[in-house]
Each structure stands twice: as structure tokens, then as C-alpha cells.
Amino acid sequence: EPEVTQTPSHQVTQMGQEVILRCVPISNHLYFYWYRQILGQKVEFLVSFYNNEISEKSEIFDDQFSVERPDGSNFTLKIRSTKLEDSAMYFCASSGDGSNQPQHFGDGTRLSIL
């Protein structure tokens, strides 16, 4: 069964540094998402991406964050000037064409800011 893959599985970074989290969505999916989950808390929406542009973003997704689809397969989340409170699990997800399709999640990247 096709799956969403994320790299790295764990990223440790000094505060103030930039990180790039990478995702390869399921190949025939058209909608891509990033979610964040702080340890022990619920999954929070960050941003959705469709047709090579951001379709929706949350209040969390401020100027510190950006997303990109640099080629036909990768989908990246860049976090600039990382802060301690950015420490969380970041999940990439993708879904097929049409609204309200089930979303398929990757295994996540655990981001630890020191």
C-alpha cells in the first residue's frame, strides 16, 4: 500500500537555526498538508497545499514557516529562526482529489530545539 514518507525521523537543532522537514506524499494525491503535535496534545493543522500554492493556513503558520514543492515528488516545510516552542512532532499528510477525502499521514519528524 502506498504511503507518505518523511525525513528525517528526528531532527535536533539549536535555537535560532533553520530546519527543513521533508515529505514525499502518495504519488497520485493532489492535496498536501503539514500538521504539528506537541507531546501529549492534539494534532494541529498548519497548512494545506494544492495546485502548487497554499490553499489554507492556520494562525500558527506565520512568517517563520514556509512550504515548497521543489519537484514532482517532494513537499517541504521550512522553519526559520527556530524557537524552543517549535519542538514537536511534525506530520505530513496527503489526500486524493475531491473534498473531505481521508488523509494519509507519514510517520512524522520529531523536532527538538535546544
Add this chain to the structure above:
Amino acid sequence: GQQVMQIPQYQHVQEGEDFTTYCNSSTTLSNIQWYKQRPGGHPVFLIQLVKSGEVKKQKRLTFQFGEAKKNSSLHITATQTTDVGTYFCAGPGGGNKLTFGTGTQLKVEL
């Protein structure tokens, strides 16, 4: 903004006991999805409910969507240790994004 709450936050049961988690949205939902997250894992889609009053079953799991389409429940009959994890409901939050509920963490003891 839209809020989706779940109760209880935690539930410990003995293997073989039943389990129910309740999901309540502050707004009417066009549909509701349920996801399961195993400890250390990622959310995995379980089911989607669309119609008012809809009931769907997956083996020992029964999902229900409220008549007003603002609440939902997941009931597990005769829990097993493989049921351990956190169960999230999620509703559409505008566009294709999902607003996840607060989750119910289920622990099953032998």
C-alpha cells in the same frame, strides 16, 4: 473558531470491557472522520461518517454520527490490547483541512 472536544481524555479498561469516546463540535459538520494513533505512531484513518444519524461498524468498532451532525461517538466492544492508542475525531475546518478533536487515550490492561 471551530472547536472539537472529546471526552473522556483518558480511559483505562480491563481487557474485554467496552470503551466509548464522545466527540462534540462547536459547529455543524458536513462529515466526521475518526483516526487512531498508536503510542509513538501517526494518525491512521479509520472511517468517515457523512449522513445525519449514520451508524457504521468495523468488527468490534461502532461509529455514530449525531442527528444534528455536531457530535459523534466511537464504541469498542470487548477491548483487546491491540486497541491501545489515542482515538481522535476530526471534522472539516474549511477547505480540506481537518480540525482534530482533543483525543481520548485508551489503555487496556490484561
